[in-house]
Structure formats: structure tokens, C-alpha cells
Amino acid sequence: MTSTTPEHITVLGAGILGAAAAHHLSRRGARVSVIDAQTAGDRATTASFACVNGSAKSEPALAALNDRGVAEYHHVAAALGDAAVRFTGQHFVATDAESLRVAELRVHAARARGYGGELLDGAALREREPRMRLDTVPLAVAWFDADGWADPDAIRRHFLTGLQVRQRRATSIVPTSSGRLRVEFADGDSTDTDRVVNATGAGAPDIHLPAARTTRGAASFGLVVSVDTPVDLVSTVIRTPRLGIRPDGHNRALLHSHDVDAVITRGEITTHDATEILLDRARHMFPDAVGINARRATIGPRPIPPDGAPSVGALAAVPGYYELSAHSGVTLAPLLGRLLAEEILTGAHNPLTAPFRPDRFRKAPS
Ligand SMILES: Cc1cc2nc3c(=O)[nH]c(=O)nc-3n(C[C@H](O)[C@H](O)[C@H](O)COP(=O)(O)OP(=O)(O)OC[C@H]3O[C@@H](n4cnc5c(N)ncnc54)[C@H](O)[C@@H]3O)c2cc1C
CATH class of the missing domain: 3.50.50.60 (FAD/NAD(P)-binding domain)
Incomplete structure (x- = not known):
């Protein structure tokens, strides 16, 4: 050929x-x-959490690229509608000194370059996401209304x-x-x-x-669990140190956590056990939502240049x-x-x- x-x-x-x-x-x-x-x-x-965001980057050149990446998604939305991409905003919840440092840094950097972001308190988060319960009162919540999520497939x-x-x-x-x-x-x-x-x-x-x-680069592995839920659990992308959760259509959500990805990449846990950990965390975070059930668990290789x-x-x-x-x-x-x-x-x-x-x-x- x-x-x-x-x-x-x-x-x-x-x-x-x-x-x-x-x-x-x-x-x-x-x-x-x-x-x-x-x-x-x-x-x-196919395995991605698929949060579309500029907020997670603070190094200037990379942040500028990601901001433009998010802006480009408005063309995708125009072509495919809101089933393919939603600009719901993202809450980054700080519950300890390290996540507070990250939240402040991200808001400061995003505001300085015009992407937008603000620091909220736990009460504001509770008002916006009333079904969610946290074990500790957040030290701060970084909010980025330009972020969102996509259906990458x-x-x-x-x-x-x-x-x-x-x-x-x-x-x-x-x-x-x-x-x-x-x-x-x-x-x-x-x-x-x-x-x-x-x-x-x-x-x-x-x-x-x-x-x-x-x-040459390497890969880390990541797990995303798609769940059926009795009600819409969240309306925005939410990242806490223990769980990332975002809407995925009516009565559906995606679950992800970086610490679980780390043990998967080291080969220390089965997909079944890792899925159960994410489900337990979601059930703990939404105690009133009886019937959070896994529909699909996907592990994918994240390319890392x-x-x-x-x-x-x-x-x-x-x-x-x-x-x-x-x-x-x-x-x-x-x-x-x-x-x-x-x-x-x-x-x-x-x-x-x-x-x-x-x-x-x-x-x-x-
Ligand atoms: C758990 C998880 C969460 C993530 N969350 C986010 C997020 O919130 N936001 C975000 O922006 N990104 C996120 N990512 C990263 C994002 O999903 C990836 O960066 C992106 O999907 C990479 O796309 P790709 O086309 O480069 O790679 P892939 O989707 O992996 O596609 C590569 C393709 O190349 C093919 N291929 C491989 N080797 C060969 C070969 N030798 N010959 C021919 N074909 C080959 C494979 O079959 C595959 O189809 C996440 C990733 C994971 C795993």
C-alpha cells in the first residue's frame, strides 16, 4: 500500500x-x-473526566493556551449544542492548607489574566449545590464560571x-x-x-x-465512573480533595479522584475496588440520594509529555x-x-x- x-x-x-x-x-x-x-x-x-477548563493552570503560557482552548469550545457548542459541551462553571473546594494555597493561587492567576474567578465560602457552595455534604467546613471555594465539561466521544x-x-x-x-x-x-x-x-x-x-x-513521554492511568443517580446531584463541576464529580446529563454524573488514579497507575488496586472507593465517597457526599449506582467504569491512559x-x-x-x-x-x-x-x-x-x-x-x- x-x-x-x-x-x-x-x-x-x-x-x-x-x-x-x-x-x-x-x-x-x-x-x-x-x-x-x-x-x-x-x-x-473515552475514559476522560472531560472537564473543559482554564482554571487549573497558573503557569502563564499554559494558562493562556488553556483559556483559548475553552474559548474554542464555544464553536463546538455552536455546532453540536449543549449535549456536547456545557459551561456550567467549576467549584474547587479547599479543605486543608495545601488545597487552600492552590485555590488562592488559581483564583489570583485567573483573575490577573482576565479568565475570571472568585473565592467563595462554604455557605455559598451549600446554597449552589444543596445536596452535597462535606465532613469539614471548606476553608474556601474557588469558583470559575467559564469552566465546564464536554462529551469527548x-x-x-x-x-x-x-x-x-x-x-x-x-x-x-x-x-x-x-x-x-x-x-x-x-x-x-x-x-x-x-x-x-x-x-x-x-x-x-x-x-x-x-x-x-x-x-519520550509516559502515561498515567485514570479511572472515571459513570453513575446513575435518583436525582441530579450537582449542577456544576466540583473538585474536592477526595472526589471530583460533574453532571453528565439528566440523573447521571461522572466520578473521578486523583489519589485513586495514583494507586491505579502503581497497579495497587483492581478496577472493581477502585470503583467501589469512588462510589463510597459519592454516597457519603450525597447521603440523601439513595441509589447511586455505577453504569460504567473506564480506565484510560493519560498521555504525559x-x-x-x-x-x-x-x-x-x-x-x-x-x-x-x-x-x-x-x-x-x-x-x-x-x-x-x-x-x-x-x-x-x-x-x-x-x-x-x-x-x-x-x-x-x-
Ligand atoms: C481519568 C482521566 C481524566 C481526565 N480528565 C481530563 C479533564 O478533566 N480535562 C481534560 O482536558 N483532559 C482530561 N484528561 C486527559 C484527556 O482525556 C487526554 O489528554 C485526551 O483524551 C488525549 O487525547 P488523545 O487523542 O491524545 O489520546 P487518546 O484518546 O488516547 O487517543 C490516542 C489514540 O491513538 C491510538 N494509538 C495508540 N498507539 C497507536 C499506534 N501505535 N498506532 C496507531 N494508533 C495508535 C489509540 O488507539 C487511541 O485511539 C483525562 C484523562 C483521564 C484518563
Whole structure:
């Protein structure tokens, strides 16, 4: 299988980031092939808590990128309606000295850059989320009304409309003598193409790139439990140190917790036991809501570029090769997919992506 038409672009990975890039490339007239290994459990997008937010970032360049990522979601909302994205706002609840420090820092940083945020007290939270009970009175509650949540699989499907996804596992990307790139697959086949977008998420470090020595990222694993609830438990995204919860449609919510993710990543707990922990915490937090039951528990690999920040754009050492990877990839996908497509088709990269170029991971030749 060898493609000969010039400017054929192969997008590896059909998670939300690859889908967004493929969408923006094809709607600008590029000839795009999408390839995905499609192995169950390989995709972060399907397992995501999918909070769309600028508030969790305070480093200026990353925060500016995330703020723009949230703004880009207003185009998604215009196209897909509020089943795909809701700007409900987010409460970040501080119950100890460390979470108070984080809450104050986030509000200060968000206000300073115009994203908006305020510090509330526990009484205000109780009024807004009356079903929720906390064991301790919050020291403060950081509130960000620009944040929200998305249905990443619906958005991913929307971005892939009209595009065929071929099932293949890429193993290496090698420059050819004619100036193109050869993508080699696990089944021994290969395809030649003009450009490659590597959007394989946590799978990226396994794809061999012999033309460039780079520091590769890693993955952490995360669990999200979707629950049926007798009533709508919350109307906003809520993060406490013990539980993240957000609405997920009528009488449904998603549960997540970073400390549970950490034990899952270390392999110290089964999915069943981790799910029970999140369910117990939710039942404890909403004692009057009898009948909070799991409908689905999903574990996914969260791609983590080496310094935790996104990796987007061309790698100078390998002409035609581009990376697209992000830890908060749901928030950033619509924006980064568009910016990368513009870079590929015009040759110029947007200044917003300047601090996040993959070239920063290039290792000196040994
Ligand atoms: C528990 C959890 C909670 C999260 N919460 C949030 C949040 O609140 N907000 C937020 O913005 N982000 C969140 N994230 C992160 C976000 O979900 C990811 O950053 C995003 O989904 C990454 O998308 P992706 O397209 O890069 O990766 P993926 O969705 O993992 O897609 C990568 C695709 O590449 C394919 N692939 C892999 N290897 C190969 C190969 N060798 N050849 C071909 N195809 C391959 C896979 O099959 C997969 O379909 C969370 C993630 C998790 C796990």
C-alpha cells in the first residue's frame, strides 16, 4: 500500500486530538488518512473526566493556551449544542492548607489574566449545590464560571464525520530517500506519505522515530465512573480533595479522584475496588440520594509529555513529521487541532504554540 499523490497527510491516532487535527485538515482541502490501533483500553478520550477548563493552570503560557482552548469550545457548542459541551462553571473546594494555597493561587492567576474567578465560602457552595455534604467546613471555594465539561466521544465522532479510520498499529516512522515519510505497521505493511501527525497519545513513546533522538513521554492511568443517580446531584463541576464529580446529563454524573488514579497507575488496586472507593465517597457526599449506582467504569491512559506541557507542531529534525499530544487534551483538542492544521498547511506556527514545540525534547546527538 503506497500513496503517491503529493501532500497526503496521515494522522496516527483517532482520539480527540487526532480527530480534531484530521477534521481541520480535511475541511481545508487536505487529503487525509486516519489510522488507529483501536485496541480496547488504549484511548484516554473515552475514559476522560472531560472537564473543559482554564482554571487549573497558573503557569502563564499554559494558562493562556488553556483559556483559548475553552474559548474554542464555544464553536463546538455552536455546532453540536449543549449535549456536547456545557459551561456550567467549576467549584474547587479547599479543605486543608495545601488545597487552600492552590485555590488562592488559581483564583489570583485567573483573575490577573482576565479568565475570571472568585473565592467563595462554604455557605455559598451549600446554597449552589444543596445536596452535597462535606465532613469539614471548606476553608474556601474557588469558583470559575467559564469552566465546564464536554462529551469527548461525541466531539471525537463529530470531528471524524466523513473520514474513514483504518485499523493499524504504527511501529515506526522513517524518512524515505525521496523525501517522504514511511509509516511501518505491526503487521509488516507500510505506507508512504508526505506528512505524519503523531496523535497516538500514550502510545506515542512506542513508535520508533530513528531520525531523531527525543525524550519520550509516559502515561498515567485514570479511572472515571459513570453513575446513575435518583436525582441530579450537582449542577456544576466540583473538585474536592477526595472526589471530583460533574453532571453528565439528566440523573447521571461522572466520578473521578486523583489519589485513586495514583494507586491505579502503581497497579495497587483492581478496577472493581477502585470503583467501589469512588462510589463510597459519592454516597457519603450525597447521603440523601439513595441509589447511586455505577453504569460504567473506564480506565484510560493519560498521555504525559516529558515536562507535562503539550507537545504540538513540527519536529525540525524530521521534515514532514508533527506531534500532537497533551495532558489536558480534551480542553485543548478543538484549538490545537485547528492550530496544527493551519501550521501544516501554511508552514507558519501560531505564537500560542511557541512554548510547546516538540523540538524542546530533542536530545543532543550521542
Ligand atoms: C481519568 C482521566 C481524566 C481526565 N480528565 C481530563 C479533564 O478533566 N480535562 C481534560 O482536558 N483532559 C482530561 N484528561 C486527559 C484527556 O482525556 C487526554 O489528554 C485526551 O483524551 C488525549 O487525547 P488523545 O487523542 O491524545 O489520546 P487518546 O484518546 O488516547 O487517543 C490516542 C489514540 O491513538 C491510538 N494509538 C495508540 N498507539 C497507536 C499506534 N501505535 N498506532 C496507531 N494508533 C495508535 C489509540 O488507539 C487511541 O485511539 C483525562 C484523562 C483521564 C484518563
